[in-house]
Amino acid sequence: MDSIRVEGGHPLKGEIAISGAKNACLTLMPAALLSDEPLTLTNAPRLSDIRTMTELLGSLGCEVASLQGGKVLAIGAEKISNHTAHYDIVRKMRASILVLGPMLARDGHAVVSLPGGCAIGARPVDLHLKGLEALGAEMDLRDGYVHARAEGGLKGGLVDFPLVSVGATENVLMAATLAKGQTVIRNAAREPEIVDLADCLRAMGAKISGDGTSEITVDGVDRLHGATHPVIIDRIELGTYMLAPAIAGGEVDLIGGRRDLVEAFSAKLEDAGVEVSETPRGLKVSRKNGRIKPVSVTTEPHPGFPTDLQAQMMALLTLADGTSVLEETIFENRFMHAPELTRMGASIDVHGGTATVTGVERLKGAQVMATDLRASVSLILAGLAAEGETTVGRVYHLDRGYERVEEKLGACGAKIERIREGADD
Numbered sequence: 001m002d003s004i005r006v007e008g009g010h011p012l013k014g015e016i017a018i019s020g021a022k023n024a025c026l027t028l029m030p031a032a033l034l035s036d037e038p039l040t041l042t043n044a045p046r047l048s049d050i051r052t053m054t055e056l057l058g059s060l061g062c063e064v065a066s067l068q069g070g071k072v073l074a075i076g077a078e079k080i081s082n083h084t085a086h087y088d089i090v091r092k093m094r095a096s097i098l099v100l101g102p103m104l105a106r107d108g109h110a111v112v113s114l115p116g117g118c119a120i121g122a123r124p125v126d127l128h129l130k131g132l133e134a135l136g137a138e139m140d141l142r143d144g145y146v147h148a149r150a151e152g153g154l155k156g157g158l159v160d161f162p163l164v165s166v167g168a169t170e171n172v173l174m175a176a177t178l179a180k181g182q183t184v185i186r187n188a189a190r191e192p193e194i195v196d197l198a199d200c201l202r203a204m205g206a207k208i209s210g211d212g213t214s215e216i217t218v219d220g221v222d223r224l225h226g227a228t229h230p231v232i233i234d235r236i237e238l239g240t241y242m243l244a245p246a247i248a249g250g251e252v253d254l255i256g257g258r259r260d261l262v263e264a265f266s267a268k269l270e271d272a273g274v275e276v277s278e279t280p281r282g283l284k285v286s287r288k289n290g291r292i293k294p295v296s297v298t299t300e301p302h303p304g305f306p307t308d309l310q311a312q313m314m315a316l317l318t319l320a321d322g323t324s325v326l327e328e329t330i331f332e333n334r335f336m337h338a339p340e341l342t343r344m345g346a347s348i349d350v351h352g353g354t355a356t357v358t359g360v361e362r363l364k365g366a367q368v369m370a371t372d373l374r375a376s377v378s379l380i381l382a383g384l385a386a387e388g389e390t391t392v393g394r395v396y397h398l399d400r401g402y403e404r405v406e407e408k409l410g411a412c413g414a415k416i417e418r419i420r421e422g423a424d425d
């Protein structure tokens, strides 16, 4: 299991290129199952989760060519030769459930292992199943698998989600493109990754409107054709690296950064005393001297403050000149970074979905453990500011969602290195 060692106290100066979005790519790849013609994705991020999705699509009979070092993925699903997504792949990555809707829409049947929970929560998929049932699918849960059937194909219908779910919106949106008739999705997720998926599906010939709002309308078509689509930039990677100069001091240019994708987050960063400005190449973030100001944050579905940036924001607020309150409303167990930050000298009080952070003058480097993807990077951010050395263990969590983090931060003057220690567990 690799570790990453950071020596704190070095202000940053330089530029970081933002990669394509993991959470967009993980739904764009299964969209290839909707057509017998190839889908080519450009600006794809090079991450272990993308390799896992590649392995899954391969197991279904797809040809996935990874070109230009993984930045281009050419996916051919001329024929789906196997309609079962097995547990041993699905357990590695919950987004595997996103092959369910496309396979059902394309061939009228699919068997997908239930993904199971993860560190941040139970992560049920009931909304995915109910949404697809509203399109006429029959779901049979047995021995840990979803056996889905749609005799005669899916039919358009009304899908009214009781709560906002990104993945369930994506599964239903993809399935609806080939359903007979019109589908209306109410209380749909509004994340930019949904709009990016809709853009890709329209390029394949789908008829979709309203994406980005809470009501999406889809008019089913008989078939979709191939397309080439650029993966949208990763707003969570962007937000994460905006926090690097904020916590370490200095100034960083984020190439490809788009403020419109991180509006709520940027506003909170500015409230905390960080400068965010738009440049011809993206965003520039800087923090001169002066302490971070405390702010309160509540995570919400887009366009609210993203839950995927909560852990990283907490790292910054541990050094604020006052008390901040973070409310995590999306996942039931997403404060696992708090005890690790406390080991570095932070003062954090967690009660249920609320974390109260009392700012301290300084953090001290320590050996800490990554528990989930976003928690791991929040510990690295804290390490950039801490006195002395911080070693973050189990960074395979990190590699799921961040491409070459030590290279990107190292290029801006961070003293950071990866220590390779045997095979990942």
Ligand code: EPZ
Pocket: 022, 023, 024, 026, 095, 121, 122, 123, 124, 125, 126, 127, 128, 129, 163, 164, 165, 166, 167, 168, 307, 308, 330, 331, 332, 373, 374, 401
């Ligand atoms: C997506 O997960 C992202 N993952 C998550 O990013 C992100 O945190 C989340 O959306 C919220 O923005 C990918 O896109 C691959 P949800 P998803 O369905 O779709 C409950 C990261 O760090 N729910 O919007 O699984 C669920 O338990 C990851 O990159 C049900 O109850 O999230 C949660 O409380 C972490 N039933 C809430 O809804 C369901 O059927 C929102 O989950 C589905 C979800």
